[in-house]
Amino acid sequence: MSNNGEGRDPALVQSVDRAVAVLELLARNGEAGITEIAAELGVHKSSASRLVYTLQARELVEQEGERGPFRIGIGMLRFAGAVSGQLDYVRVGGPVCSALADRLGETVNIAILDSDVALNVSQARGSSAVAAQNWIGQRTPLHATSSGKVLLAAAPPAEQERLLSGDLESCAPGTITDPVKLRCVLRRTAEDGFATCMEELEAGLHAVAVPVFGSRGDVVAAISAAGPAYRLSQKRMPEIVEELRVASRDLSVRMGHPVL
Amino acid sequence: MSNNGEGRDPALVQSVDRAVAVLELLARNGEAGITEIAAELGVHKSSASRLVYTLQARELVEQEGERGPFRIGIGMLRFAGAVSGQLDYVRVGGPVCSALADRLGETVNIAILDSDVALNVSQARGSSAVAAQNWIGQRTPLHATSSGKVLLAAAPPAEQERLLSGDLESCAPGTITDPVKLRCVLRRTAEDGFATCMEELEAGLHAVAVPVFGSRGDVVAAISAAGPAYRLSQKRMPEIVEELRVASRDLSVRMGHPVL
DNA sequence: ACCCTCCGTTGCGTATTGCGGAACTGGGTG
DNA sequence: CACCCAGTTCCGCAATACGCAACGGAGGGT
Numbered sequence: 001m002s003n004n005g006e007g008r009d010p011a012l013v014q015s016v017d018r019a020v021a022v023l024e025l026l027a028r029n030g031e032a033g034i035t036e037i038a039a040e041l042g043v044h045k046s047s048a049s050r051l052v053y054t055l056q057a058r059e060l061v062e063q064e065g066e067r068g069p070f071r072i073g074i075g076m077l078r079f080a081g082a083v084s085g086q087l088d089y090v091r092v093g094g095p096v097c098s099a100l101a102d103r104l105g106e107t108v109n110i111a112i113l114d115s116d117v118a119l120n121v122s123q124a125r126g127s128s129a130v131a132a133q134n135w136i137g138q139r140t141p142l143h144a145t146s147s148g149k150v151l152l153a154a155a156p157p158a159e160q161e162r163l164l165s166g167d168l169e170s171c172a173p174g175t176i177t178d179p180v181k182l183r184c185v186l187r188r189t190a191e192d193g194f195a196t197c198m199e200e201l202e203a204g205l206h207a208v209a210v211p212v213f214g215s216r217g218d219v220v221a222a223i224s225a226a227g228p229a230y231r232l233s234q235k236r237m238p239e240i241v242e243e244l245r246v247a248s249r250d251l252s253v254r255m256g257h258p259v260l
Numbered sequence: 261m262s263n264n265g266e267g268r269d270p271a272l273v274q275s276v277d278r279a280v281a282v283l284e285l286l287a288r289n290g291e292a293g294i295t296e297i298a299a300e301l302g303v304h305k306s307s308a309s310r311l312v313y314t315l316q317a318r319e320l321v322e323q324e325g326e327r328g329p330f331r332i333g334i335g336m337l338r339f340a341g342a343v344s345g346q347l348d349y350v351r352v353g354g355p356v357c358s359a360l361a362d363r364l365g366e367t368v369n370i371a372i373l374d375s376d377v378a379l380n381v382s383q384a385r386g387s388s389a390v391a392a393q394n395w396i397g398q399r400t401p402l403h404a405t406s407s408g409k410v411l412l413a414a415a416p417p418a419e420q421e422r423l424l425s426g427d428l429e430s431c432a433p434g435t436i437t438d439p440v441k442l443r444c445v446l447r448r449t450a451e452d453g454f455a456t457c458m459e460e461l462e463a464g465l466h467a468v469a470v471p472v473f474g475s476r477g478d479v480v481a482a483i484s485a486a487g488p489a490y491r492l493s494q495k496r497m498p499e500i501v502e503e504l505r506v507a508s509r510d511l512s513v514r515m516g517h518p519v520l
Numbered sequence: 521a522c523c524c525t526c527c528g529t530t531g532c533g534t535a536t537t538g539c540g541g542a543a544c545t546g547g548g549t550g
Numbered sequence: 551c552a553c554c555c556a557g558t559t560c561c562g563c564a565a566t567a568c569g570c571a572a573c574g575g576a577g578g579g580t
């Protein structure tokens with residue numbers, strides 16, 4: 001009834017799970033009111049209210065003014081700083097992304113491999129006034145993104161096969177859903193040192209990515225530029241790839257990996 | 261019994277509140293095991309286990325290897341990117357911090373006033389190889405930090421008095437614990453437009469901070485440089501303050517506040 | 521190689537606790 | 551002025567999360 005019913009892991013603590021769902025909703029929507037939250041989660045307004053109240057007491061949620069909608073709060077920063085390991089990409093990656101985004105005028109992302117998806121850890125918007133959506137923390141399919149292909153192409157063969165044998169969901173008209181074709185693309189990616197993504201994730205969206213190398217020459221992340229198809233034409237790719245390579249080297253150095 | 265008993269707001273959702281406490285504990289300690297968490301929160305191991313399990317399912321917590329301690333997980337990034345309002349300091353502040361940290365060779369921080377503490381929202385390390393601790397998200401006392409003094413000096417008198425009348429905890433040999441003396445220091449801070457902090461937070465640690473102004477000429481944040489006492493000598497202060505002022509103006513402009 | 525200890529998980533019964541329903545408050549609007 | 555919509559408060563019920571205790575599984579010490 002309250003939940004959309006069926007398969008809920010009984011070992012989960014319901015209210016905590018719901019609270020996190022609230023946070024995810026706010027992170028996605030930017031802001032929301034109690035009624036909206038309640039509707040989205042499928043719980044009663046009163047439940048939503050208490051959940052939000054609790055999060056608010058810890059400053060994980062804050063509200064616009066006295067009687068406005070709710071958003072993610074500053075208290076969240078306490079945790080953001082504690083994300084270990086991959087944190088470095090976030091902190092160090094920020095400036096690199098910004099600089100490149102300024103130069104290219106396109107949105108730049110840094111992504112890492114996280115189990116079966118590409119996880120965006122850092123982002124900077126290009127000059128376009130379009131309030132492009134926030135991709136940070138977003139998980140995108142490996143086979144339908146430029147970053148994903150780069151990361152996948154560098155993964156150990158066993159891992160690669162495991163992911164290839166999975167379900168290649170179609171996201172947009174151009175998505176590669178054929179394992180054979182994808183395997184071929186990945187081989188080329190490894191050879192070329194970059195991957196493109198032409199309307200494979202979203203119609204009208206193009207992207208290019210190059211790998212970021214760690215200290216042992218292994219691929220630890222991917223840095224990509226994305227923008228509307230008409231701006232990221234095939235013709236412009238070489239130029240962008242070159243810019244991305246520079247940024248990638250910069251990133252490697254800043255992360256303490258000597259240039260090879 | 262389970263909780264330390266008395267004054268718990270009954271409107272709080274207990275398990276959610278505990279879950280957040282788990283996250284805060286992890287953020288503070290870096291990592292912890294179930295038993296430790298349970299002990300710290302004063303709950304049973306099984307409760308702690310389920311709480312952590314739930315957070316883990318949402319990737320807010322991850323564990324080192326298969327059987328290791330728990331830490332804050334990558335899923336947290338989803339939210340970090342969504343911190344609105346003050347987020348700007350994080351994104352915009354990053355490059356400014358980096359640039360200044362490079363020039364000075366010292367650690368640079370941006371902090372904002374968050375209820376009764378100074379909250380660090382952005383940081384960049386200086387050239388020193390010392391893996392200085394990460395201050396992002398850390399809450400530091402207003403009376404024992406340079407940023408804190410700057411923020412406090414700019415707070416409305418009523419607020420200032422309220423905080424002054426509270427408990428001025430001693431953090432290091434030099435901490436100012438006398439309200440009268442602190443009031444005097446704050447007056448000077450307001451006049452000079454900067455504040456120092458000489459071994460008041462930690463022995464051997466010096467810092468200087470200047471205010472960052474918002475569009476209405478109000479103080480919205482503080483930017484500070486910190487380093488070992490022998491490097492941040494009294495003599496070097498004027499030079500650093502000047503650099504900080506430049507960065508502060510830069511920051512104001514980037515945040516869309518016209519220079520006055 | 522054994523046992524012993526320490527840590528985390530699982531099953532279970534209970535009552536605490538969080539939930540949903542409805543009534544209340546308080547602003548904004550026609 | 552009356553209506554409407556958003557959020558909070560109160561209350562009683564039972565679902566839910568809790569504590570307990572017993573169970574596996576890894577080290578580590580002798």
